[in-house]
Structures are given as C-alpha cells and as structure tokens.
Amino acid sequence: MKKNILSLVVIFYKPEPCHINNVISLSEHYDIVVVDNTPEPERYDFNDKVTLITLNDNVGIAKALNLGIEEVKNRGYQYCLLLDQDSVPSNELIQSLLNFYHDHPCDDIAVVAPCYHDKAMGANAPFIKQHRFKKERIEATGSKPIDASFVISSASLINLSCYDVIGPMNEELFIDHVDIEWGFRANSLNYRVVGLPWLKMEHEIGGEPVIFFGKKFVNHSAIRHYYYLRNVFMLLRLKHIPTYYKLVEVFKLIPRLVIYSTVTNNRLDHFKHMVKGIYHGMIGRFGKLDG
Template sequence: MPHRADEASLDRLGAVVVFYNPDSSCIDRANRLARWCRCVVVDNTPAREESERIRASLDPSIVYLPNYANVGIATALNQGIERLIADSFEFAMLFDQDSESTLDLIGGLANVMRACIARRERVALVGPAYEDARLRGLAPFVRFGYFKLQRVMPAGDVPLDVDFLISSGSCVNLACWREIGPMDDALFIDFVDTEWCIRAKSRGFRVLGVPWISMTHELGEEPVRAFGRNYPMHSPVRHYYLFRNAVALLKRGYVPCTWKSTELIKLPVRLVIYACFVPDGRTHVKMSLRGLWHGLIGRLGPLA
C-alpha cells in the first residue's frame, strides 16, 4: 500500500549512479541524491583528466570510483553494488546519470521492499513506472507473452508482478545478490537489466513494479516515428549491442520461450525500421548485422 517516505525508510539504503562523460546536470543530480543516502558514483569516462575534474565537482560524501575506461554498464553497476555490500547496506538504488531521483522515489521503493521482506516474500527488485514525454507519457510495465509483450498499465495501490524492469530507478534487495549473481559483464550494455531480472525469476525471486511511484527517464535518443508509433532510437553502436545480446540470450536455456518468441519477431522489424526510417540507416543495419553475427558465434564483451 502507498505510504510516504521518511528518514527511517532510507536507513541502510545506498545508491549507485553510473557516469559516462557526464555534463554538469548529471553531476548536480548525483549531488542532490547524496543529500538523502549514501551515493556511489562509478565513472566510465575514459579521459583521466576529465575524471579528476568530475571528482572535484562531486559532493565530498560521494564515493567516487573512476574506471578511466568504459567498462560497460554491467561491470559499473556490479562495482557500485559490491561497494554498498561491503559497507553493509541492505538495498541499492540504481541510476543512469540522466535519471531524476526524488526522496519519495527512493524512500517509497525502500518501504515497498521492506514490506515484502516482512511478509517473507522472495523479492529481488522493485521499480517505478517511468515517464518519457517523447514516447507519450507513462510507460506500461511488461510481462512476457508468446510473440507479443503483455503491457500492464501502472495503476492501483498494490505492487505488480512483472517480468523485467529497467535498471535505472530500481531498488535491489542486496540480501539475494549472491544467490542470483551479479549483472552479466559480458553483455556490456544492452539487455543487462532484462537478463538479470530473468535470472532472478528463474531462481524463484519476484520482480515488482510499483504503480503509484513514477520517475522521469528518457529512453535512448530522439525517437523515430514508424508504422504509426514512436520507437526508441540509439546509436549504431548501441544497435550492435542490442542485436548481439538479443541473440546471445536466445541461446540461453533459462531465458523463457515467451521472451525468445517476441525477440525473434522484433529483430527483423528493427532492421526494417533502421533501413527505412532512420538517417544513415545503412550504418545502423550494418552494425546490427555485425552484432547478430557476433551473437551467433558467441563473441561478447566490449566491441573491439
């Protein structure tokens, strides 16, 4: 049931924010977050001198972990989470550098998680609905269905069982981290959150969407309009990872056939969209096909 956050709800809750060439707004968001809870910033910015400038701009209370290289979102999240576990935190809020956090968001999700644990429920992750104005408002939660995702509108005052949540804005129950295992470093960036949620559910844990809590989050770059709807858009390199990792997950036994059937339909549709509706579509298609091939032959990790 909904209830407001207070200081007690933030007890033993930390946050992990992943940076990659952040602007001043990203740094400001991390500094605001540090007012409410322990904040660990893991920085994938490659330039060492830029990392030192970022360090000097952050609140002194922030734990700053520079990698001086882009090691990927999975590895960065793992590093931040391991730091919170080492410091005996119970929950970890995960954020992209461009996601807006609020006290009601982090405290509200922690309260939901605590209530689930008090009822002895095996819950790995809780997360808010997210709103991207460019994609027409509040996005539905998702459950996997054969050949089509089942979209669940965020309504009501009861947490909803879902099949995955985007990592940014979600709250991880660190008590189950060792049993589920870390994010998959080899995936590097795309489908990292999807794979972890699938793995958590395959091991008997629940993933819950919290319909009365929402977060502003921009998914990708400027969307493209195709076939009467808006589609999130990314760079050609991101589309390489998207195709490669989708194929990699199609080969894994614990990934449900419902998800696989949907992706087998979506992959060719994406290629058509890139070829026909995206500027420089040839590059997007080329990188996507390269990712598909690397997925088939099992070449994972960062793109060389």
C-alpha cells in the same frame, strides 16, 4: 535514516554539469557510489558521502553496476538504488521504494521499481510479465504492486540479500538487455520483480523516436542497435530466458533491421552495425565491441 540501510549507485558516462549537481544534491540525504564509465574523466568536487570509482574506460553498464553494487555490499548496506546519470529521483520516491520493502517483509522480493514515463515517446511504459505463451503488457496504473518479469535498472531498488543468490549483472551483454536478463534470472530462482505503478519516474529511452508507417519506435545510436541485436543471441543461449520471449525477439530482428535502416539518419551506418551485431551474436562474440 538508519545507518547501512540504503546506498545509491550512480553510473556516469561523459556527465554534464547537471548530472554532477544531481549527485551533489542527492548526497545531502544518501551515501552514494559513483562509477565513472568515462574513458577520460574529469575531476569532481564531491563531499565525503560520495565514493568515486574511476574506470578510465567504458567497461559497459553491466560491469559498472557490478562494481558499484559490490562496493555497497562491502560497506554492509541492505539495499542499493541503481541510477543512470540522467535519472533524478525525488527523496519521496526513494523513501517510498524503501518503505515498500519495510511494509512487505518478504524474503523473495529481489527488486522494486517505479513505473517510468518515457519523455521521448510521451507515455508511461507498461510493466511486462512473461507467461509461457504470452507476453502481457500491464498498464502502469492503480495502487497495487505488479509482479513483472523485469524492470529497467535505473531507479530500481535491489534487495542485496537476494542479489547475493541471483548473482551479478551479465557483463558479456555490456549494455542492452542487462536488466531484462537479470530479471528473468531472478524469476527463475523464485524471486519477485515488483513494479509500483503509483510511483512515477521520468526517463528517456534512446533519443528522438522514429516514425515508420505512422507508428513511433524508440530510437538509439547505431552502436546501441549493434548491442541490442547482438545480445538477442546471448539470450537465446540462456536457459532461464523463457522460450516464447526468445522467439518473439528473434522474429523482431528483421523488422528492426528494416525500420532502423530505413528511417534513421546515417542509415547505412545503422545497417552495418546491426548486421555486424547479428553476425557477432551468431558466432558468440560478446562483450565490448572493439574499435
């Protein structure tokens, strides 16, 4: 591989030994920036191909990604692969993402990503393309690239020359909707977000799904439900988020409140966090939740 082509950014939060071993394995092939979001981090025995940024606090996924990407940019790399600590991409997948850029030398492709198989839901997630009056769910099949409105950040390969124009992740969001907001912002500036359905990545969104009237729903912790519902109100404030997408998210607020207050464990805790999230969103209190 040519020097300064590609570096990886891996976000840690209370990593387990398997996550540390994944980084060690990946560092045999790539330079890596690890951003540790753990309040009281451990010491890691990495080789000199791994740069560790220790934050001694949970500053949120958005800021952690921005710090990692900035380090990669300062080192002169052209592309940056973003990874959660749970993601274990094969070398073949990483090279295939990079090769797509080389085979499609366009200045307007901001990010490419594989489709992901949601282990908890037991299905491949579709790519989402937002139209003016319709949200299109595009099945992740076939051998043609799919223009999407956004992709999940983990295992996405960012073109840093485009990133310079689009700007960093929105740190006020802290965690949820971060990749969605950035994707819509890229689209609004006429940059493409591209999904590659022939590339597959195992990924788990949330924990064990909940079932409500026979239908599966992705489940998260109470604090994640706080951020998810609160951040809908941040999206409402942003001009580059399509109006139809905003309306759909607003209409889903009450159903989500009902579902996760009904069929989750610790239902009252979920309810309180979601109500607080809606309240904080309405009054414009964003960033990290205190306490």
